[in-house]
Amino acid sequence: MSQTTPRSPRVRLVVAGLAIGTTLLAASIDDAFARRKERVTKKLNVIATTPLGLQGNAGAGPRLALPFTLIDKTRRKVNVQVEYGIDLDGDGEIADGTDDDKPSEFVSATQEHRDSRDTARVRRTETRSIVTYRPSGAGAAHAFVWNHVADLGSARIMDGKLVLRDDQGRAIPDPFDTQAPLFTEEMPGVVLRIRARRRGGRRQFSEWSYTNAFSVDNLSAPSLRIDRVPVVDTEAGLIEIEWTAFDGDSEDKNGNGRLDVVDLEDRDGDGELDAAPVAVAFDYYRLSEGETAPSSPLLLAGLAWSPCTHALGHGDPDDGVASAPEGVGRAATFVWDYEIDLGAEGFADGKYLVRGTPYDDLGNLGESFYFGESVTIDTDE
Numbered sequence: 001m002s003q004t005t006p007r008s009p010r011v012r013l014v015v016a017g018l019a020i021g022t023t024l025l026a027a028s029i030d031d032a033f034a035r036r037k038e039r040v041t042k043k044l045n046v047i048a049t050t051p052l053g054l055q056g057n058a059g060a061g062p063r064l065a066l067p068f069t070l071i072d073k074t075r076r077k078v079n080v081q082v083e084y085g086i087d088l089d090g091d092g093e094i095a096d097g098t099d100d101d102k103p104s105e106f107v108s109a110t111q112e113h114r115d116s117r118d119t120a121r122v123r124r125t126e127t128r129s130i131v132t133y134r135p136s137g138a139g140a141a142h143a144f145v146w147n148h149v150a151d152l153g154s155a156r157i158m159d160g161k162l163v164l165r166d167d168q169g170r171a172i173p174d175p176f177d178t179q180a181p182l183f184t185e186e187m188p189g190v191v192l193r194i195r196a197r198r199r200g201g202r203r204q205f206s207e208w209s210y211t212n213a214f215s216v217d218n219l220s221a222p223s224l225r226i227d228r229v230p231v232v233d234t235e236a237g238l239i240e241i242e243w244t245a246f247d248g249d250s251e252d253k254n255g256n257g258r259l260d261v262v263d264l265e266d267r268d269g270d271g272e273l274d275a276a277p278v279a280v281a282f283d284y285y286r287l288s289e290g291e292t293a294p295s296s297p298l299l300l301a302g303l304a305w306s307p308c309t310h311a312l313g314h315g316d317p318d319d320g321v322a323s324a325p326e327g328v329g330r331a332a333t334f335v336w337d338y339e340i341d342l343g344a345e346g347f348a349d350g351k352y353l354v355r356g357t358p359y360d361d362l363g364n365l366g367e368s369f370y371f372g373e374s375v376t377i378d379t380d381e
């Protein structure tokens with residue numbers, strides 16, 4: 001809240017008594033008291049517009065412009081209050097504070113005035129900044145720029161239903177319709193709400209105006225590169241695939257597997273190396289006699305790929321290996337037990353294409369990498 005609430009002596013006493021308790025409790029009493037003094041006026045109106053598309057570093061950028069319309073016949077400058085809501089307790093909905101049993105999950109949103117899209121007028125006094133917007137009777141178009149990285153940090157908060165995936169990132173098919181994947185429950189995403197407040201002594205507010213839910217993703221998608229397929233072991237029926245895991249969320253900037261605090265690798269300051277584990281799904285495609293591999297990724301993607309079975313106990317795990325940012329990466333080996341997929345004794349003989357698709361620990365699926373050379377299995381060799 002931009003202004004402190006004047007408190008009666010009784011309330012001040014209660015708040016003092018809680019000083020040894022949690023600040024949260026004090027804050028909620030403060031809120032409750034403030035609410036009693038608030039007066040909603042129908043003459044002042046705000047209409048929020050839902051931001052379009054995916055927000056965040058993975059989409060529109062680290063800041064978000066919330067467009068809104070401000071309506072007031074008096075045209076006197078007003079303050080606005082913007083709050084973001086996320087499902088803090090994980091019950092599948094974002095509580096707005098109207099139900100006494102569910103504490104509000106809305107928190108004040110950090111404004112970024114310096115962003116040129118923000119239409120606020122900022123006047124600085126010795127003690128504080130006064131941020132105002134001017135309404136009009138017909139409705140004035142404005143924007144509030146939210147620095148969501150300041151409030152949410154590195155987070156991925158999605159709206160809607162997501163494809164349900166296994167540990168390697170493969171979509172889990174619906175048992176009743178194997179052409180379709182299974183989906184998660186509806187995810188609540190992020191919601192913004194805004195209201196205007198007339199300036200001066202009386203606390204006159206507009207009603208809150210809410211956006212629809214939208215997604216914010218401040219994380220990087222993982223990627224991978226297949227480097228070599230050095231070993232085709234027809235005795236054991238195994239193929240080794242050497243690959244490199246990349247993820248911009250990894251703290252291991254130099255890719256040495258250790259936390260180098262002097263190089264500022266401990267971004268979140270928890271004293272541990274957060275190496276953004278990347279899982280991987282490898283697939284194969286058998287080329288027919290005389291068939292050549294298509295050159296475009298689109299055509300490659302359209303081939304009938306089958307999953308490569310991981311040779312348990314060989315190579316690195318396929319459900320998460322340490323990664324390093326793009327350009328550095330961490331090497332790993334996947335061992336394919338091709339006899340399980342293709343059979344032994346010459347049944348597997350032929351040429352194969354392989355691809356790998358990365359999947360990070362926070363449910364971000366990266367793009368497939370298609371290995372440029374075909375892999376030959378020849379049991380007579």
Ligand SMILES: [Ca+2]
Pocket residue numbers: 086087088089090091092093094095105
């Ligand atoms: Ca909730």
Ligand SMILES: [Ca+2]
Pocket residue numbers: 219220221222247248249276360361362364
């Ligand atoms: Ca990531």
Ligand SMILES: [Ca+2]
Pocket residue numbers: 251252253254255256257258259260265
């Ligand atoms: Ca390191």
Ligand SMILES: [Ca+2]
Pocket residue numbers: 251265266267268269270271272273274
């Ligand atoms: Ca860390």
